[in-house]
Amino acid sequence: MAEQLSPSHVERWVHGFVDTVEESGEYLTDLDRRSGDGDFGTNMVTALRRARRAMAGVEATTVGVPFQVTGETFLAHSGGTSGPLFGMWFRDFGKVGADAGALTLAMLAEATENGWATVARLGSAEVGDRTMVDAIAPASVALNKAVGDGSGLVEGLRSAAEAARVGAEGTSELLGRRGRTSYVGESALGSPDPGAVTIALFYRAAVESATA
Amino acid sequence: MYGSPNTVAGPRSVPVRRQFINEPGDIVSEALEGFAAAWPHHVRLNDEPAYVARARPAADKVAVVSGGGSGHEPLHVGFVGTGMLDAAVPGAVFASPTAVQIRDASMAADTGRGVVHVVKNYTGDVLNFRIAGELLADEGVRSDIVLVDDDLATDTGDSGGPGRRGTAAVVAVEKVCGAAAERGADLEALTALGRRVAAHSRTLSVALAAGAHPGQSSPSFELPGDEIEFGVGIHGERARERRAFGPTGELVPQMVSPLVKALGLERGERVIAIVNGLGATHDLELYGVFGEVRRFLGGAGIDIARTLVGSYVTSLDMAGCSVTLVRADEEVLDLWDAPAATPALTW
Structure with missing residues (x-):
């Protein structure tokens, strides 16, 4: 089990994330149909497939590269609201890893915290608004705690993935104020926000890449 | 993302809109x-x-x-x-x-x-x-x-x-x-x-008929012949309110009066007035609308310093128009009058 993520770990992480979103595409779209306009899963899969093709043409010379390529792909091809926010999320991971040959738990905590700030700022979303922030925030808290406790990389990532999963599931109980559900209200209750679920899948893929 | 597409018309339905389109x-x-x-x-x-x-x-x-x-x-x-x-x-x-x-x-x-x-x-x-x-x-x-x-x-x-x-x-x-x-x-x-x-700008728009998305054979909503959508945007969506259709002389004051109030325009103030077609409304009608805007503002003692009439900000082929008032001072008018050479606006 790795104590740092190498560029090839990160490539595996992002590819694994693309795979798991592809597998969950219909589920995510179904969740979005209850809360938004029903195109979330399709858009996400389309953008991530495009990112995978773009990554194939670029050598991961640093741990930031796969995230940078993914972020730029989202920002170049997604004109809605979720896509660009995910683009900026990946971009923050790309920035932290821009010049680094390996990704440590502290760097992952930093990227998550920066990404949280970015998405909250641009999306005007706070915890409890039933958005991706409801998965990001607990993951960030878990990562910072793991760094403070001196936890190992895998242990820290596991705690983040678990916190994001619980946070995403908790959105089932939330009424949207800012995100896509702000127009449909109570009819979305009972199913989680697809953006938050996608963030949980992102950290699950991180754990899998580090333990494979 | 703004408009809602229609279901594809069935084989028995008669297309109400045809478009010049490949794909x-x-x-x-x-x-x-x-x-x-x-x-x-x-x-x-x-x-x-x-x-x-x-x-x-x-x-x-x-x-x-x-x-x-x-x-x-x-x-x-x-x-x-x-x-x-x-x-x-x-x-x-x-x-x-x-x-x-x-x-x-x-x-x-x-x-x-x-x-x-x-x-x-x-x-x-x-x-x-x-x-x-x-x-x-x-x-x-x-x-x-x-x-x-x-x-x-x-x-x-x-x-x-x-x-x-x-x-x-x-x-x-x-x-x-x-x-x-x-x-x-x-x-x-x-x-x-x-x-x-x-x-210092406010606009109100009304629709007489919805437009159709490219490739859609029917408009995004239907309006009864005796009603208008009052307060539409530019994405084919309905307005919050429907009002009775009527002659221009009855419709235009309903649009202009709230604009004057919202901008707090007082007698003697100057404005730029923009009468804008939403895509399928003829200039003949738009100039008719402007005539009523002028009559109304004249009655209120507001000076129309500059005017723009035509289809500049459209909503596909929606039939309707918007009226915009922009409070104007010397600086704004001087910049408005400065030369422009663009495909859609040149003077």
């Missing part, structure tokens, strides 16, 4: 190609990512860049040229352009003095322009946003909501900012000027 998905790129080819002395088209820039880029001035969904033509690409925009960024029909499109267009237009983004207030547009601003900052390019939010129909007074939509006042903001940029105004002055024009 619905190709209409935006084909139209852009045609547009750029038709105005080679004014504009050039960049392919990937798509944006329209001046054929002869300006030197040593703040760049004025705008953009938004397609389906509002001639907005925004029609206003690229001397005295108005340096570049315009088209999205898909009724969908925001992407942040990378905006970033690349802005970098191409930047002369080193920064970029003003003129943005109509819609969630997707605002988000992608804000992101573009952050991407530009990373590249060392200064930029700022002038938000246009003139639609009185969406003035709910709710500070936590999305706010008023941006509609036809965007033409006034682009004209005035474009002229000031040409005269050498800096980024801060231009931003302040644009915000002042936007803050």
Whole structure:
């Protein structure tokens, strides 16, 4: 089990994330149909497939590269609201890893915290608004705690993935104020926000890449 | 993302709209190609990512860049040229352009003095322009946003909501900012000027019939013959309110009176009046509407200092019009009168 993520770990992480979103595409779209306009899963899969093709043409010379390529792909091809926010999320991971040959738990905590700030700022979303922030925030808290406790990389990532999963599931109980559900209200209750679920899948893929 | 597409008409239904189209998905790129080819002395088209820039880029001035969904033509690409925009960024029909499109267009237009983004207030547009601003900052390019939010129909007074939509006042903001940029105004002055024009503009729009999305054979909603949609936006959506259809002389005062009130216009004040067609309304009717606007404002003692009548900010082939009033002072009128040479507006 790795104590740092190498560029090839990160490539595996992002590819694994693309795979798991592809597998969950219909589920995510179904969740979005209850809360938004029903195109979330399709858009996400389309953008991530495009990112995978773009990554194939670029050598991961640093741990930031796969995230940078993914972020730029989202920002170049997604004109809605979720896509660009995910683009900026990946971009923050790309920035932290821009010049680094390996990704440590502290760097992952930093990227998550920066990404949280970015998405909250641009999306005007706070915890409890039933958005991706409801998965990001607990993951960030878990990562910072793991760094403070001196936890190992895998242990820290596991705690983040678990916190994001619980946070995403908790959105089932939330009424949207800012995100896509702000127009449909109570009819979305009972199913989680697809953006938050996608963030949980992102950290699950991180754990899998580090333990494979 | 803004309009709701219709279900495909069944084999027995009679198409109510026919369009000049190859494939619905190709209409935006084909139209852009045609547009750029038709105005080679004014504009050039960049392919990937798509944006329209001046054929002869300006030197040593703040760049004025705008953009938004397609389906509002001639907005925004029609206003690229001397005295108005340096570049315009088209999205898909009724969908925001992407942040990378905006970033690349802005970098191409930047002369080193920064970029003003003129943005109509819609969630997707605002988000992608804000992101573009952050991407530009990373590249060392200064930029700022002038938000246009003139639609009185969406003035709910709710500070936590999305706010008023941006509609036809965007033409006034682009004209005035474009002229000031040409005269050498800096980024801060231009931003302040644009915000002042936007803050002093209000618009109300009515629809007589909905438009149809490219490839859709029926309009996005049906209206009974004796009703109008009062307070529509520019994305084919219905308004919050339906009112009785009637002669222009009865409809126009219902549009203009709330504008005068919202702007707090008093006797003796001057305005720029914009009567804008929403896509399928003839100039004959629009000038008829302007006649009534003039009659009403004359009665209120408000001076129409300048006028623009025509279809500039459209909603596909929606039948209807908007009336915009912009409070005008000497500076704004002087900039309004400054020369412009663009495909859609030249004087």
